[in-house]
Amino acid sequence: MPRRTARPSPRADDSLEALATAIGAGDIAALARAITLIESTRADHRTRADGLLERLLGAPAAATRTSLRVGISGAPGVGKSTLIERFGLHLIDQGHRVAVLAIDPSSKRSGGAILGDKTRMPDLARHPRAFIRPSPSGGVLGGVARRTAEAVIAVEAAGFDVVIVETVGVGQSETAVADMVDLFCLMLQPGGGDELQGIKKGVVELADLLLINKADGELKAAATRAAADYHAALQLLRPANPRWRPPVLQCSALDGTGIAELWQTMARYRDAMTASGDLAARRSAQARARMWAEIGDALLERARSDRAVAALVPSLEAEVGAGRLTPGTAARRLLDRLFGGG
Numbered sequence: 001m002p003r004r005t006a007r008p009s010p011r012a013d014d015s016l017e018a019l020a021t022a023i024g025a026g027d028i029a030a031l032a033r034a035i036t037l038i039e040s041t042r043a044d045h046r047t048r049a050d051g052l053l054e055r056l057l058g059a060p061a062a063a064t065r066t067s068l069r070v071g072i073s074g075a076p077g078v079g080k081s082t083l084i085e086r087f088g089l090h091l092i093d094q095g096h097r098v099a100v101l102a103i104d105p106s107s108k109r110s111g112g113a114i115l116g117d118k119t120r121m122p123d124l125a126r127h128p129r130a131f132i133r134p135s136p137s138g139g140v141l142g143g144v145a146r147r148t149a150e151a152v153i154a155v156e157a158a159g160f161d162v163v164i165v166e167t168v169g170v171g172q173s174e175t176a177v178a179d180m181v182d183l184f185c186l187m188l189q190p191g192g193g194d195e196l197q198g199i200k201k202g203v204v205e206l207a208d209l210l211l212i213n214k215a216d217g218e219l220k221a222a223a224t225r226a227a228a229d230y231h232a233a234l235q236l237l238r239p240a241n242p243r244w245r246p247p248v249l250q251c252s253a254l255d256g257t258g259i260a261e262l263w264q265t266m267a268r269y270r271d272a273m274t275a276s277g278d279l280a281a282r283r284s285a286q287a288r289a290r291m292w293a294e295i296g297d298a299l300l301e302r303a304r305s306d307r308a309v310a311a312l313v314p315s316l317e318a319e320v321g322a323g324r325l326t327p328g329t330a331a332r333r334l335l336d337r338l339f340g341g342g
Contacts, residue, residue: 016048020055023158028131031158035133038154039147053150056157067156068270071177073167073203074187079213080166081120083187083253088124090259091162099131099160100124101151103168131160146297149180149290178206179286182279183269185209188230190222204230205237208246208269211262216252223250243276244269303338312337 022030038049056062074080081102088098100121124130133151152163167177178184186207204210210230215223231248239245247265251258273279303309316333319325 016051016055020052020059020157023056023154024059024061026159028158031131031154032133034154035135035151038150039135049150053153056153059157062157065156065161067161067163068183068266069152069163069165069181070266071165071167071181071184072187073177073184074213075189078187078189079253080187083211083213083251084164084166085121085124086253086256086259087262088121088130088162088164089127090256090263092127092129094263096162097129097131097160098124098162098164099155099158100133100164100166101148101155102132102134102166103148104134104136131155131158148177149286152180179289182273182282183208183266185211185266187211187213188226189214190219190226204233206240208240208244209265210234210246210248212248212250213253215250215258216255241273241278243272243278299338303334306338309334309338 019030019034023034034052037045037052040046040049072080072084084100088100091098121132125132133155135148135151148165152165155163163181165177165181184207186203186209188210190212212223212227212230215227227248227250234246234248249258249262249265251262253259270279273282312334316325316330320327320330
């Protein structure tokens with residue numbers, strides 16, 4: 001009887017190449033697996049995710065790929081999911097492929113998240129030219145997840161030319177999304193009593209477009225007043241880009257009015273920023289900022305896993321807690337120990 005020889009297992013590089021190829025061919029199942037890999041916190045998965053992303057960025061199609069990254073934020077109840085579904089279906093009718101990366105808040109106790117965005121966008125979720133991926137925030141501040149920017153790379157490689165990042169939706173602190181998209185849209189609702197927030201520097205200041213939703217029925221007049229108030233407030237702020245002054249639009253996600261104008265405005269922004277070179281410069285600056293953020297995270301992880309640092313932590317925490325040492329001094333001592341300076 002002939003002796004069986006063990007079949008060699010495929011190399012990790014080969015499997016990553018196959019996964020990257022499948023994503024480039026538009027395989028949705030492969031895309032979902034890739035994002036799961038990208039979001040994993042395991043060290044071996046992190047290494048594989050880095051290898052996959054390098055292949056996606058180095059693919060021949062990456063150099064000619066065009067897309068628009070849109071961040072959408074707003075307080076709970078403003079109608080983000082309803083708007084995104086209506087807007088996404090409109091884009092598909094215009095011939096686009098739409099990916100939605102929706103971020104849900106994670107529980108501080110269990111770490112879990114509801115991840116119910118697909119149920120709030122049933123028609124868009126079923127469409128073959130759409131992809132919706134809910135992800136937990138994982139306790140990351142700013143309304144996004146830690147690996148959202150890398151997930152954007154994956155969905156663009158799969159051929160989605162409009163990528164929408166929907167933030168958690170908790171209020172004025174959701175500014176992180178503005179650092180990973182081309183256009184940041186802030187949704188507001190009429191009659192909320194927060195029209196004067198437009199003069200505060202914060203999330204409003206970072207918006208490239210303000211959108212007053214629920215401009216229908218009894219709230220139509222209130223929406224018109226809110227739009228006027230925000231328009232006046234924006235005149236007091238210096239625009240982030242001298243070639244674009246953020247407009248204030250009205251829409252109704254419920255009946256679809258204003259959706260076509262919303263896309264026309266976004267397309268006008270994309271064309272203007274592309275022609276001026278500002279879009280490429282913005283993406284480049286965002287990538288450099290993410291690199292330094294990764295360096296900070298990696299240093300923190302290394303400090304926590306270093307035995308010499310771990311031995312020093314209890315005494316320093318006790319000193320800080322007792323008020324005998326400032327947190328800054330304690331931090332510098334830990335870094336000195338980590339890098340051999342003390």
